[in-house]
Amino acid sequence: MNKILLFNPRSANNKYRIPNSILNIAASVDGKYDWVIVDGNCEHDPMVKIDSYLSTGEFKYFGFTVMPGPQLKQAIAAAKTIKQRYPNTKMIWGGYFPSNQPNAVLYSGYVDFIINGPGDLAFPALIDALEKNEPYEFIRNLIYKTTDGKIIKTAKEDLLDQDSLPALPYDKLNTFYPITKFLGKTYLGEKTMAYHSSIGCPFTCSFCAVVPIYEARWKAKSAQNVYKDVKYIKDKWGADAIxxxxxxxxxxxxxxxEFARLIKPENMTWWGMARIDTMSKFKDSSLAAIRESGCKIIFFGAESGNNTILEQMDKGGTQTGDQIIEFAERLKKFDIIPEYSFVLGTPAPTQEQVQSQIDFEIDFIKKVKAVNPKTEIVIYTYSPVPTEGSELFKQVMKSGFRFPETLEDWISPAWEAFDLRKNPLTPWLTPEMIDKIRNFETVLNGVYPTVTDIRLNMIKRMAIKLVATMRYKASMYHYPYEIKLLQKVWRYRQPEIQGF
Known part of the structure; x- marks a missing residue:
């Protein structure tokens, strides 16, 4: 029986996290097929280890998890090299990027299959079919290319009961890489673990890469099972934050x-993502319980203070600019830090309107900071995702914007920046507009350095704040070189790119 090699390409420098997505795939075949994991974040040159496995001739299947950005670059380089050296290897990609860009991936010539969404059933079913030389066109959650060049997408699988899935094989992962290596020091704790307690999302935001894959579906593990997993890693390897x-x-x-009630006695600190319009409906007693259980900071996709843009983004039809400000103020009494992300540079009929929208968002962000200075602000420049049928995506395509057609184009420097939502390459944004967004972000981060940068001490924070405050109050964002210099010298951490 052929073996399986699972690869987690490097996603960020010096950032070690439990590779949950690829570990889920490992769990789906554990006990039936032999498998190994190579984590690009833990290897100086992952190709050396990959080669050592494939050269044995025992491994026929090579599974990748691929997100846009830095991970894509290493994934493409590895896939090309492997297909050249070991042409009989079956290359199987999963993750947001291949699911949303299947043509570029499958026409590359070195990827054979895409798992389109969860692979808990699709991946083992595909391996079974290939091992037995049986048809695979009826396997759900699969994308592949026929011999005549046609791209086939099979039907979507219903989301599974997450409590019914096999436990993640942490102990076997520990034989490849010590679990303690993945428990890094962060703002939350000395040994912070990464964990997925649910899949999908029940909403259809028109700028979100999750939407085409999960189509407003969401399934979660029970609070009891989440607690059980977390406690296992805490007790066995000393995790103190999540x-x-x-x-x-x-x-x-x-x-x-319920999770807050269960985790509270463990004295762990934790962080998660939420929607403002959902969580603003939580009772005060619920917010208090969540904070008392150790939740210090929550990430919210605020996206915009402009109600018209929020409607374009299809934020569920219930989020408003006033609600964003009111909720930031409400969280103060619970001592929960709201981490708000904003997306600037959405399309509009004229450049004057685009510029006006950017100016509005900058003023709105300052209003949020005025009511709750502890609010963390993450700024992205709008980068289109293929949410076909949405009004926002129709505007994008009407403007002349097009995605790259080949994988090689996707890893050009300009498109790498696109994936990080820093340089969107959109025709309605001028270089001056992008500069204004970036310069405002620099000044804002000078006045309010992120609390998540644990390396930036109080003296450095005060020095940057002193330099930036005058610019912030006078709305002078041009050429903030003095702030950039201090941030570069002190290696200021940007959480939207580097995490905590």
Whole structure:
């Protein structure tokens, strides 16, 4: 029986996290097929280890998880090299990037299959079919290219009961890489673990890469099972903090409060992602319980203070600019830090309107800071995702914007920046507009350095703040070189790119 090599390409420098997505795939075949994991974040040159496995001739299947950005670059380089050296290897990609850009991936000539969404059933079913030389066109959640060049997308699988899935094989992962290596020092704690407690999201935001894959579907593990997993890692390897990397951890108030009740005696600190319009409906008692259980900071996609843009983005039809400000103020009494992300540079009929929208968002962000200075602000420049049918995406395509057609184009320097939502390459944004967004971000981060940068001491914070405050008050954002210099010298951390 052929073996499986699972690869987690490097996603960020010096950032070690439990590779949950690829570990889920490992769990789906554990006990039936032999498998190994190579984590690009833990290897100086992952190709050396990959080569050592493939050269044995025992491994026929090579599974990748691929996100846009830095991970894509290493994934493409590895896939090309492997297909050249080991042409009989079956290359299987999963993750947001291949699911949203299947043509570029499959026409590359070195990727054979895409798992389109969860692979808990699709991946083992595909391996079974290939091992037995049986048809695979009826396997759900699969994208592949026929011999005549046609791209086939099979039907979507219903989301599975997450409590019914096999436990993640942490102990076997520990034989490849010590689990303690993945428990890094962050703002949250000395040994912070990454964890996924749910998949998907029940909303259809028109700028979100999750939407085409999950189509407003969401399934979560029970609070009891989440607690059980977390406690296992705490007791066995000493984890003291948790980053929940769910797309939306706080969909259910009941589940969130139950988890808070369970985790409170463990004295752990934690973080998760939420929607403002969902969580603003939580009772005060629920918010208090969540904070008392160790939740210090929550990430919210605020996106815009402009109600018209929020409607374009399809934020569920219930989020408003006033609500964003009111909720930031409300969280003060619970001592929960709101981490708000904003997306600037959305399309408009004229450049004057685009500029006006940017100016509005800058003023709005300052209003948020005025009511709750502890609010963390993450600024992205709008980068289109293929949410076909949405009004926002129609505007994007009407403007002349096009995605790259080949994988090689996707890893050009300009498109790498696009994936990080820093340089969007959109025709309605001028270089001057992009500069204004970036310069405002620099000044804002000078006045309010992120609390998540644990290396920036109080003296450095005060020095940057002193330099930046005058610019902030006078709305002078041009050429903030003095702030950039201090941030570069002191290696200021940007959480939107580097995490905590």
């Amino acid at each position: 980053e929940f990397h769910d797309n939306n951890f706080f969909v259910s108030e009941k589940r969130a409060v």
